Amino acid sequence: MAAVSVAAEWQLLYNRYYRKPEIYPMQWKHVDLSRNKVACAPFGGPIAVIRDDSKIVQLYAESALRKLRIFNSAGVQISETVWKNPGGRLIGMSWTDDQILVFVTQDGTVYQYNIHSELIEPNLSMGKECFDHSVVECVFWGNGLVCINEANQLFCIPDFKNPKPCKLADPNLEEFPLCAAVIEPQYTMSGNVEVLLGVDDHVLLVEEDGVQQVGIGVGPLQKMVVSRNGKLLASFTHDGRLLVMSTDFSKIIFEYSCESALPPEQLAWCGMDSVLLYWDDMLLMVGPYGDPVRYVYDEPIMLIPECDGVRILSNTSMEFLQRVPDSTVSIFKIGSTLPAALLYDALDHFDRRSAKADENLRLIHSSLPEAVEACIDAAGHEFDVSRQRTLLRAASYGQAFSSHFQRDRFQEMCKTLRVLNAVRNYDIGIPLSIQQYKLLTPSVLVGRLINAHQHVVALRISEYLGMNQEVVIMHWACAKITASLAIPDVTLLEILLDKLKICKSISYAAVAAHADKSGRRKLAAMLVEHEPRSSKQVPLLLSIGEEDTALTKATESGDTDLVYLVLFNIWQKRPPLELFGMIQARTLARDLFISYARCCKHDFLTDFFLSTGQLQEVSFLLWKESWELAKNPMASKGSPLHGPRIKLIEKAQSLFVETKEHTFESKAAEEHAKLLRIQHDLEVATKQAIFVDSSISDTIRTCIVLGNHRAAMKVRTEFKVSEKRWYWLKVFALATIRDWDALEKFSKEKRPPIGYRPFVESCIDADEKGEALKYIPKLADPRERAEAYARIGMAKEAADAASQAKDGELLGRLKLSFAQNAAASSIFDTLRDRLSFQGVS
Structure with a gap:
């Protein structure tokens, strides 16, 4: 009896069965679809209702204020707001893939609302041309919009996630098109939206960069709708024919002559197998073969296409028209003897304790895995919970006698059905079929639940499916903060922490940021303390x-x-x-x-x-700053920049003085400043940038080289340069300018405190052997004399001096320096032998 009653609800379209179960009796009151504009979101989404201001309607007891109301698919109100109609008459409304409700008004303004009837700022404009020439019609798809204005121009928003309106190619029409449809960008070769316009006896295909004429002779077309996969176009002609063609207009798939030439109010695809046409009181379902199926309605309805059927909304109910799945047909078709039907029947006999159960199982023993799979699949397609349970019991009963079936499949289906049944509940009102659920994915479903503030269900589903619960908890916490303005911060913090601790990786900082944005800075400060x-x-x-x-x-x-x-x-x-x-x-x-x-x-x-x-640190900084100033390319040739440098060093010195442990630094800074000042004056006097930042020794040497002996003496006196150092500097400075007379005169002023060796070296370095001979004899140490003679190539004199020193090792070294001179080498050998004979090494 059960099987007969199930199949009795089906309608046959050629060789395919269709069913139209009621999903919900609508919970709303006093909602008349004929008096309102209605937008229904796919995938069991919400329903937006607003009074149609283009119709004269009796207000009954309702307010004169025009309200936007949003319901779930069971007719339970989610939210409402007053529609102030600022942009002229409402032309079109639709839901995007992200469940954002989009309104387009006559002046080309696009308003966006979330599921809680809250306006999402900022509003968009389709442009000046839509403002000047009012919008007449809109065509929506997943996340986009095309609108047509009175000037027959087309404007498009390709993606509401990045809403940038653009103008499509001008079709140059004198009259408004009879109908319009859209091929979504994901199904076009160019990747851009293509708009189909019914014009005269043909169709215009309009893109952003061009217009082409297609389908010549198929029209005039009164209605058009593109299939879900973008490959087929269903259209209604002026003479009452339903034409189904490929979207490239290369062939007509089938045509059907309707009884009326009056165009239907709605035209929609039911999956990919049939097309629905709705007139005032009749719904006609047409397939490629066989007679159509008629459904009669005594109240207005609205068709909501889904991937696997059509939801039918009326004032009192929500139905789902779909092709009966093959697995369901195999079980419930009247007279079916397929393994799945026999397995289902076997469970019925088992429950009645009939021996026929065992007989059925023996008949299908080899096909038992397929029968179990069919029962599981059929259970997934059912909305009735008791029927789901019976089918799953049949599958479980069959599994007990089959060792080849994958048992995970049964558990997965149970899991899926628990989720689907939870969201199909009246309060949630999302009547997803199993195919829609798989296409939508669990993560998107959870996202939609939390956006609708169904956090408890979203959390349970996430936990049940092993998904990340953090997203749900975060959204709940932020929503709780927004909605709990009257609750004190400390109390609200305890409530939040109790739930936030569920997820170890939760971002307390993100919740705190929302609290701060909501104007609760104290709560934000307390929350952020818990962020690890x-x-x-x-x-x-x-x-x-x-x-x-x-x-x-x-x-x-x-x-x-x-x-x-x-x-x-x-x-x-x-x-x-x-x-x-x-x-x-x-x-x-x-x-x-x-x-x-x-x-x-x-x-x-x-x-x-x-x-x-920290005065000493300031002093070092000032000193460093003075050196940085020296790197300036302008700090040359008596530059005025030297003045600030000197002042910085003097300031550093005065700070060093205040810190007793930095006596050395204080003295060094003082002398540095003094030297810089002298060097600066010298550069000004000589107009040569060669003094600043050189050492005291280099300053003295440079003064002597320039012939400025008075300045050299001044530097010597100022810095108390020792006499030995003074002699060294002056000797080499005079040798540098090759002033040999002055050098000789300087050597005779008094006995040099550094001896005569520097005089000899300076002359030899300048390659003046003759000048060196003036000073070599004055060298007191015979070893120094021997080496000096050797350096200027005087072998005999070098040998004599070495013999006086009685240094055999020195004689050996000197011999090596005269290795090329045989006579000289002989002299050194003779002297070494003599020393050896005398016992001197």
Whole structure:
């Protein structure tokens, strides 16, 4: 009996069965589809209802205010708002793939609302041409929109995720098109939307960069609708024929002559197998073969195409018209003797304790796995829970006698049906079929549930399917903060923490950011304390003005990037002294600040050291700054930049004086300033940039080379240069300018404190052997004399001096230096032999 009653509800279209079960009796009251504009979202989505202002209607007891109301698919109201109609008459409304409700008004303004009837700013405009020439018609698809204005121009928003209106090619029409349809970008060769316009006896295909004429002779067409896969076009002609063609118009798949030439109010695809036409009281389902199926309605309906059928909305009910799945046909078709039907029948006999159950099982023993699979599949396609249960019991009964069936399949179906039954509940009102659920995916379903604030169901589904619950908890927390303005911060914090602890990886910082955005800064500060990740915690603390806490957390983390982030943030917002006070006790922050400022911000660093009493550090900074000033390319030839340099060094010296432990630095700074001043004066006098930043010795040497002996003596006196150093400098300076007379005169002023060796070396280095001979005899040490003679190539004199020194080792070295001279080598050998004979080594 059960099988007969199930199949009795089906209608046969050629060789395919269709069924139209009622999913919900609608829960709403006083909603008349004929008096309203209605937009229904696919995948069991919400229904938007707004009074149709193009019709004269009696208001009954309802308010004169025009309201936008949003219901779930069971007619349970989710939200409402007053529609103020600011942009003229409402032309079109539809839901996007992301369940955003889009309105297009006469002036080309596009309004977007979420499922809670909240306006999403900013509004969009289709452009000036739509404002000047009113919008007349709109065609929507998944995430896009095409509208046509009075000037027969087409404008498009290809994707509401990145809403940039663009104008399509001008079709140059004198009259408004009879009908319009859209081929979605995902199904076109170009990847751009293609618009089909019914014009006269043909169709115009309009793209962004061109218009072409197609389907010549098929029209005039009154209605057009493209199939879900973009390959077929169903159309209704002026003479009452239904034409189904390929979208490239290369062939007509089939045609059907209707009884009326009056175009249907609605034309829709039912999956890919049939087309629905709806007139005032009749719904006609036409397939490629066989007689059509007629359904009669005594109230207005609305067709909502789905991937596997059509939902039919009326004032009182929500139905789902779909092709009966093959697995369901195999079980419930009247007279079916297929294995699945026999297995289902066997369960019935088993429940009645009939021996026929065993007989049925023996008949289908070899086909038992296929029968079990069919029962599981059929259960998935059922909306009736008791029938799901019976089919699954039949599958389970068959499984007990089959060892070859994959048992995971049964568990997966049970899981899927539990999820589907949960969301099909009246309060949730999402009547997904199993095919729609698989196409939509569980993650998107959970996303839609949380957007509808069905957080409990979303959390249970996420937990049940092993999905990440963090998204649900986060959204719930943010929604709770927004909706709980009257609850004190401390109380709300406890409520939030109780749920947030469910997920270990939850971002407390993100929830705190939402609290701050909602104007609850104290709550945000308390929440962010629970964020374990400093990288998320610190930026948020800064955004809510908790700089001191942020600096503490950043330094505790040891992350130098975070510390710098806080430092720069405070630097921009607060006076320097406050920054200095905050970092003084925090070693890491202080050291990083000093390190950065030492490279880039000397002024700030100077202020910091002064504020903390570190005078010696200021002194070193000033001294370094003076050297940086020296690198300026303008600091040459008596440059006025030397003045500020000298002042910086003098200032550094005065600060060193105040710190008793830096006596050496104080003296060094004083002498540096004095030397710079002298060098600056010398550069001004000589007009040569050769003095500044040279040493005292180089300054003296340069003065002598330039012949300015008075200046050299002044530098010597100022810096108390020792007599030995003075002699060394003057000897080599005179040799550099080859003033041999002055050098000789200088050697005779008095006995040189450095001896005559520097005189000899300076002459030899200048390759003046004759001048060197003036001083070699005056060398007191015979070894020095021997080496000096050897350097100027006088072998005999070198040998004599070496023999006086009685140094055999020296004789050996000198012999090597005269290796090319046989006579000289002989002299050294003779002397070495003599020394050896005398016992002198």
